[in-house]
Amino acid sequence: MSRWSSETSKKFILVFVFLFLLYGCATAPVTGRKQLILVDPQTEIKLGLQAYEEILKKEKLCNDPTINALVQRVGMRIAKASGKNYDWEFKVIDKPESINAFCLPGGKVFVYTGILPVAQNEAGLATVLAHEIAHAIARHGAERMSIAMVAAFGEVLAAELLDLNNSRTRELFMAAYGLGATVGLILPYSRKQEYEADTIGLYLMAKAGYDPREAIKFWERMRQAASGRRKIPEFLSTHPADGKRIQALKNLLPQVLPIYEKAEHKYGLGEKIPEPHCR
Template identity: 50%
Template sequence: MKPNRTCVATTLASVAVMGVLLGCATVPETGRTQLRLIPPAEEVQLGLRSFEKLKQELPISKDAAARAMVEKVGRAIAAVAPLPDAQWEFVLFESPEANAFCLPGGKVGVYTGILPITQNEAGLAAVLGHEVAHAVARHGAERLSHEWLRQLGGRILVASISDSDPRAQQLAVLAYGIGTEVGAILPYSRLQESEADHMGLLYMARAGYDPREAVRFWQRFAAYNREQGGMRIPVWLRTHPLDETRIRQLEEWMPEALAEYEKARATSAGR
């Protein structure tokens, strides 16, 4: 017997609503409500497996001094980050790419190509503070949750139009995929990046690094992007905010970060 498409669509929609209601959580520091449907243990295991695979595939830098600096700054940032169960690991990979990344559970990778732009420990703290913030905010779980919800929405759509003309079905599914990518997935990606900038600025300040260096780093990074020809992708198709937007936002958050920095300096001086 062929299942009733209305019944199937209604059931799937009910599952989606229950998931949203049960999967709401709050991001530390910013207080934003987010959707997290992935259990923490599962998220951590995904990060651990992926990071171990990367360490086998990518060459680790042989520069002992640079590796030590990444470890030192990373540990200082992690010490002030509210993620007590994290298995922090900071690895410097040999690559000309000017980038860094964080996987769930506290696995942070830095490419040697970004070190000429960070220039110093405070500049590196701006990068690592951002990556640590991704782990604290559990952005990986949030991305997976949104993708799960999008796939479920696609199934609801297919179930509801299963009796339609095949060409109309294809157009509807295509429109749904593009619409959710541009209208939901990419905006959330940019939101997460801005949130990590904000949280990371606070973490580097609490770790004793001058947060004003974050603005200087992004100014240098913007210059680097211009030298490389820049990214000619429209804002609404980007996964990250424009460099100019990030700099402006960091300057807006700076008073809060400087207050944290002064507290850290006072605490350090009192020891």
């Protein structure tokens, strides 16, 4: 090994030790799982905002007032249950062929009109939103970025990866949040993160006053929505609606039903979602 590369390695190790001490120990909400996260929350939220602006420029928003009010209402109830004091935004994208939804760090949430018929009612939508919000508040994207950063160890200086103006940082961030369509690369959430988002999501929807039993029906509808399609919907490519997932949700019901019973306002399934009329 040359003198230069051994010095570079030392520098890498120092940067990682420093980052680890600074941000390394995080804890996921609800489950209390310990996480290795090398991205600080402020950087993550700034990257979320950048992505939000980019998506707003690119996508056509749906201006159906009834649909917007409904998404806003369900979203804010879940947001309140999360206890996160973010600058929450809920936007509906007019794309009937897209069965998808996601939440960026910092509370910017997008719902594609294609997922609404699968959601069917407010509780179905609450299932989707609570799951996506759970990924964001448990900082799963930052966790995946950190794994990718460790993998890139020796290639790129970590400090460079945390530079907001670095295109690799933005690319990594987009991929880590499943916005693969934008960069052509998807890092799927791990099974562990999916299970965690389901757990936190179910807890959030119950706390917000939506019947958590509808989550099981929602995932069954998701499964049906995929059958008979030539292309697997985006949401399902990163969120397999298999028997294991549905069984795990059923197993969680005894824990979350008492939370639902104690909710300040109970909405049950809420209103049925009408067909969107985006102009």
